[in-house]
Amino acid sequence: MSQVPISWFLMLSAALFSLGVAGFLFRRNIITVFMSIELMLNAVNLSFIAFAYQHKQVDGNLFAFFVMVVAAAEAAVGLAIILTVFKNRKTLNIDEVDSMKN
């Protein structure tokens, strides 16, 4: 048996997504939270490509491509926002960035 069931790829994707959710909720450093979002996007990409294999169609690959493009744009803007937050607040801890709370 040298073939891999497609559901194993989906389970790996689910595990990576769950870890991304855990990092997003659990971590307090704004850069690590942002990296957890990238991890979730990667997990979704793996699902798209597994489905593209399953249906033998190229469309899943294109969705993954678009996710990648949006992730690149998001990373550029998000890191610029992090730079601005750090410039104004002198902290990277998301617990201390709470001026909209009151």
Add this chain to the structure above:
Amino acid sequence: MDLILFLIFAAIALVCAVNVVVQTHPISSAVSLIGVMGSLAILYLLLGAEFIAAAQVIVYAGAIMVLFVFVIMLLNAGKETVKGRSFMSQLLGVPVLIALLGLLGFLARHMYQPEVMVHFGGFQGGTAKAIGKALFTTYLLPFEVTSILILIAIVGAVVLARKEID
């Protein structure tokens, strides 16, 4: 052979992903994330998506992670300090996470019967030629909209990160 390849790189991806979450220093998380992305590129190759595998290495592991590491070093980000977490989140966090994972795994296992088996070369439609053809015919409008999105992202990043001159 395909099974061994999958198991090795799935294990690397999982270990690196756990490392992303548990490391306290952001630079360790970033390096682990590069490991996740590299091993996912191998899995994309196994699934026949060779263009996306190349783009994964170039765009994700190359461009985006360099941007991350650059920002971490620019801001001189140190270890994160953990203040008190609520009792409920400590108690329920991991069990709820395992329940979510179990539910997703169960769905993935039982939604698709009979199961498709993956072997290398089983799908040849992920080449650059096929992707380009679909990108410039069926998906032409999303592709053009993407260029506007990137333009907006460039302008936004410049506006957010510039120095106040006056």
